[in-house]
Amino acid sequence: MSDTLKVPTMAEMMANGETPEILFWVGCSGSFDDRAKKITKAIVRILNHVGIKFAVLGAEESCTGDPAKRAGNEFLFQMQAFQNISILNGYQVKKIVTGCPHCFNTLKNEYPELGGQYEVVHHTQLVQELINQGKLKVQGGEFKGKKIVYHDPCYLGRANDVYEAPREVIQKLDVALTEMKRSRANGLCCGAGGAQMFKEAEKGAKEVNVERAGEALEENPDVIAVGCPFCNTMMTDGVKHFNKEDKTKVLDVAELIATANDL
């Protein structure tokens, strides 16, 4: 594993007269949440390994506004959107990779109408692309032969019909990829979306993440693979609810790739 991460900011690149191929949109969770920062670093390791010229916005990045919009606060959403768009357009950004399906969805689907038009990919799509182009060679490493179940994030799956990229990437690890009863278009939410991450659930019989983690654990997997930092939190808590954290790990697809290949 390489010790030092090379993470230039957009401002640094511009100062050096350089233009990155792609902007890595880290997102709030990936920037501030201790667990999600590990996913962010795994994505950086992959980008460093293949030698893609990329940059982050650093302190110039701000929330896309997704949680505000889903919670009905359109004012706050558009304030965030126009602020981000003016920065992104100022740097003449063409292509963006995100570590979070919520950022991915908002940048891809809701910014264009407000004046922010970019090619936006989720990190699992970028990894798939790198593998298909032969730029990233992947081995199973410690995951070889392990049983992995993939949980579809709603904002990657149903919201944007991206079902195959993460699965194809996982399969490159030579693992036994299994499916939950509810998967792909029928996948069950982890419970975080729609700003639920930031509030207590309404009165009911059960927490959504416990329902979903229980379903994943029925497959008796070594790893629950996810592609979203919020799903990661919810599934990790769900696995703990069943006291299965020693047997089953919750890992992002980027972490699987980076760890297996010692990046």
Place this chain on the structure above:
Amino acid sequence: MISAIIFSALFIAGSAFFIVNARKIRRNILLGKSISIRDNRSERFKTMLLVAFGQKKMFSRPIPALLHLFIYAAFVITQIELLEIVFDGVSGHHRAFRESLGGFYTFMVSFIEILSVLAFVATIAFLTRRNILKLARLNKPELNGFPRFDANLILAMEFLLVCFIFMMNGADEVLYSRGESHAMNLGDGSLGFSVSKHLGPMIYGCMPTPGLHIIERIGWWGHIAMVFAFLNYLPFSKHLHILLAFPNTYFSNLKAKGSFKNLFEVTDVVKPNFDPEYQPKLDPNAPVKFGAKDVTDLTWKQLLDAYSCTECGRCTSSCPQNITGKKLSPRKIMMDTRDRLEEVGKNIDKNKGTFVDDGKSLLGDYITAEEIWACNTCNACVQECPVNIDPLAIIMDLRQQLVLEQSSAPAELNGMFSNLENNGAPWQFSPADRGNWIHEN
């Protein structure tokens, strides 16, 4: 002659009554906000063909899909026979098309009979699932009362309709073999319809001719009366989907499901802060209202959605919040929207064409904040709906109303909003620290 007059009167009254009520529904739908959906006609047509006509989304659950297909196919094909029944009824003929169509006539009626048997089986299966097996999604609290009666009534009508078809054709078959049918005798000894040529002699074989004439007429009149009863019951029932599925899928959202609409009312206020030369998109003098409080704040497409819902509950059975015992049920959102719209429509009828404020609204009196705040915006309900209804769009409009007009978001969400506003993140972190992860180990 008398029967032709009675029939014509029934036909005209039945059609007129339906048209009056159908126009009311059209008027109610157009109470919604005006939006223009005129883009991508070929893709829209394709969606309608696949989803409504082809029932593509039904087949994610194959068994009910197949049973539903039997009833649907029988319904569609029977319309052909209805042409003859209407012609016979008005002109006083009996099986007027049989002679001229010959073998094709026998084939068509036989086909209808086979589909009718399948529809009969499906109807019994549906009644059993609903009332004896008590399938969870067909026994949720929002179905208590009229919706449950409505569903069973429709199934009972379908059941009776098939019975009448076989009374008519079965009795006629026996009469024909005795040379007593009013159908033109072609000297072939049997009408030759696939099911009734066996079923008729089995049930009616030993009945006297005058009794058979009565049974045949009860079947014939029962059939057409049931068709008119059904047609005229449609505007009062959940069963309008048989008609509205077509326009509803045609006008359905073609964009990615994650793409929520941007409010231009908000853009007009926010954008000038970033672009002083920005020209407002909307009329600055028009009253601005954010989100939806009542049905008239929704778009006509959302109201069409409400009338297209047949309360199958696929949405609710896939909703993560409903599955885990919360109050939110996407089906209830659609039923409430329709029920409130009906109430508004009746108010307008009663008050000579204008709505008189009744102090009620969709949000609060029908749908509670508790339901609205439970939503994960996961799109499972939208994905599931066999006729492309979008309950999530209504939920979002109601949330916008709660936040932007009534400032009544849950306290934790207000906390998230202020973090976002002050720190550019939903948590209380300094924006300057956003890049700290780069240097942490």
